[in-house]
Amino acid sequence: MRSLLSLIKNEFKQLNILIIVSALIIAAWEWFLLTRTEHWPPGVSFGLGFIPLFFLPLIMIFLGYNSYRSEWGNNTIYLLKILPRKGYEINFAKFFPTFVYNLILSGALILVNLYFHQDFLAGVFRQIPEMLGREVFREFLILAYLSYLITGIQMYLITQFSYIIASFYNRFRLLISILIFILSHYFILRVGGFFNYLFNWLPDFPVTVFMENPAGVTESTIYIGSAPFVVILLLMTGLFFLNSRLIASDVDV
């Protein structure tokens, strides 16, 4: 355990600058939007406040690509490979800080945005029955955030996989990485679609929605299948172990 913690600490230290710089940029952006709230139409600042969420998956792609590329570039891949650690431990030590970085930054961004735009949101909720409105909003937010986190993980692991596969070749590594990246997504869509049938028996997520009709606003429940979430998590777990195995046992340094 101590050795794994030491590896994780090591990776966090290497992410330090990125964490500080991106947190500062996001903080500056949110501060700028807050100063404009009263000058812009309602909701604009609130909407724009979520823009950094589109960039975080891009940073995950960069971190996935760079996770082992930097080790190769600095020759520290030798140090990682001579450690008496299993591949999945080394890969977990790389993955965990990146995931925490994504989780904290995106979570903080959403919470800050919600906190500073409470007046605007209260106005929105007044349009629909208040208690139910908040409930819907919470359910929707949790599901959307879960999907967002899973997308980040998927981006990271697929990019990492693309880089590892490309490292088996001596030329056109970037091109090979891009091709593998695209093909992996296609493969996951196809295989994911097939596996969805196997997990159809899992209970679905109920989500309350409102329908407006001549009689007024009526409440109903829709069900979102949990199978795609489970399948994508299983595929990502498999990809994580595949990457670990490739790094530990198959890639030459």
Add this chain to the structure above:
Amino acid sequence: MNENIIEVSNLKKKFPGVQALKGVNLNIPEGMITGIVGPNGSGKSTMLKIISGLIVKDEGQVNINRKNKQRHLMQDIAFLPEINHLYRWMTISEMIRFHEDQFLDFSPEKANELLDFMNLKLEQKINNLSKGMVARLKLILVLSRSAEILILDEPLAGIDPASRERILESLIGEFDSANQSIILATHEIIEAERFLDHVIFMEAGEILLEGNADDLRAEKGKSIRELIGEVFE
């Protein structure tokens, strides 16, 4: 007669455009210092990396401690690569702590003793160390472990003569022949010759000559350095 700690048979490895190892067979005796000598591109590093589990063989068998494993957890082997493989942003102290956390057999006390002997300071940043200082630090990290097999790939390359002498002195001083074996790939045969018990001559992915250093000297009537000239001419 020493038993073999490493047995390699018909080991082959091909890189794009070059056959790095062409079916190598060799035995590394236990409790000895084995030197692997040969020109650049002879396959020394490739062989050591395969033995250490850093690269994958194409064909053949590597038995370590009579166990056939393609990949080993590195607990039994302390490997010193030719290049600087250390995190440059760390201080020496952080690197020692990192090794202490990772290797059960790592002794920080021994590392501190060796640091004094090698004139290195704990607070020095690795990025600011000269090539010779990095070479000394790498050796300290390897020698502070009590691994059964020490594999040193060109530990003296590019090092000034004074540092070379210091490195070899500490290597011999710390070597525990009852429990350890050393495999040393080197070009610096002048300094290293007196320490070698067993010598392997390699060229173009093949073993040209192998044997006990004293036997070879007696049989050929020449020093290992002179033999190199003869074997590789």
